Amino acid sequence: MTVVSGQGGKLPAAFLLEMHGCRILLDLGEGPQPGVKPDLSQVGPVDAICLSHAHIDHVGSLDLAAQLGNPPVYATGRTFSQISGAVLPPERRVQLPVSGKAEIAGLPVTVGRNGHAPGGIWVHFACCGGVLYMGDWSAESLLLPFDEPPAAGCLITDASYGDFDEALSSQVGAIADFAAPGAVLCVPAGGRGPEMMLALSRLGLKAIACPVVRREMQSLASDEDGIISADSRAGIAELLRSMPPADEWSADKVIVATEANAETGLAAQLLLRRNEGFRFLFSGHVPAQTPAWDMLQRGEARWLRWNVHPRWQDTMDLVTRTRAGKVVAAFVRLEEMPLLEQWLGERLCRTRVIPLPVGRDQLLKAAE
Known part of the structure; x- marks a missing residue:
């Protein structure tokens, strides 16, 4: 090797x-x-x-x-x-x-x-x-x-x-508390987005998924390859049915959006509208010289890990x-x-x- x-x-x-x-x-x-x-x-x-x-x-x-x-x-x-x-x-x-x-x-x-x-x-x-x-x-x-x-x-x-040894269960609550007044929760495509949507909904937060995360949820809800369990498929499907339409984005909403460091996707678009009051949270690895890195260095965003x-x-x-x-x-x-x-x-x-x-x-x- x-x-x-x-x-x-x-x-x-x-x-x-x-x-x-x-x-x-x-x-x-x-x-x-x-x-x-x-x-x-x-x-x-x-x-x-x-x-x-x-x-x-x-x-x-x-x-x-x-x-x-x-x-x-x-x-x-x-x-x-x-x-x-x-x-x-x-x-x-x-x-x-x-x-x-x-x-x-x-x-x-x-x-x-x-x-x-x-x-x-x-x-x-x-x-x-x-x-x-x-x-x-x-x-x-x-x-x-x-x-x-x-x-x-x-x-x-x-x-x-x-x-590092902190449990995900404690991290979910901290992220939910931060997001409750409204926040953009930045996630990678093909990653934690659907999981975050499901976890926040169980805590009573009605989050909205960006188009990329919504498509990922739709794909998981129809999964027949054993990627997730039958119970999880049902939970994702129910969440999709109850999710409000993703046609308007405002700072008082909890928005789960790609990409992970606001370099592309809806997260990058909302970053350009930051003066409207959008708050940003990052939860994974943040490379230097990315929008997320710059915001965190200036104290303009929050970082809370999601394992x-x-x-x-x-x-x-x-x-x-x-x-x-x-x-x-x-x-x-x-x-x-x-x-x-x-x-x-x-x-x-x-x-x-x-x-x-x-x-x-x-x-x-x-x-x-």
Whole structure:
């Protein structure tokens, strides 16, 4: 396993797995800081690209696939639906289920829902002692299920929050209190928008979704692929029926709008009307030099986290359950995880190249 990008900070995801003669790139992202892309100069051709979900820091560098030989790309149907055909033509798409058994470049895998994004999955390779790539994940989502993964000797896990350990349940109330008089709650496309709408409605807040989030809710309400539960589908459908029309936006309304940092979408449009009294709340990672960053630096907006990544305890629980002996803590700086670093000890991988055990069939092949 080679970390191409994603170790040592909030960096684009790109991890190269070499197993049984196959070379598979796990994710190919950009950002979150605009323009930051993985260096593929030393990677060479790969047999497949596997995408965990459709957020830009995991798929935003698909335009570089020619450097890898334009291999087939594996992902769920929901993930593919969020990727332009101009970036990834249909003939290179190979659909994976959201949970269950499948194959990637001829290698058997198990996949499961990651609780982070609609259609998002973790991927488990049983070979070489077991390799588990989590992508981004959360065990706390109020809408998106999280499937427990199998044991694995090598674990590449989202550790974005480092030692942070506050529960989502307490965060929802704080955000609802701020939003009650009226606020623009900025969210990423394909992310926490529908979940936020559902959670706020349960607290009695009648929020309005922007057109992008509304379409996401409509898609989830008609989901037949097991992305969310039947109860959640019914809850989203009922919320859509009771939601007021989205034809007028005023500062006294609770508005859930894309994009996450007010760089595009309805959030960017309402930012231009800020003198009408619109209040802005951001709840995820805020890259420098974005509208959200500028507003927060000037004290003109509020930031309250809405968990979409694992807390410290969640990460420790995952390592314990999977019995991983090698752990790559991705998307976090070491100084943000001193407690986790101490707890992991020798299991924490600090180098970019992680050797994997050689299976018996590989030894026999090498001896031929």
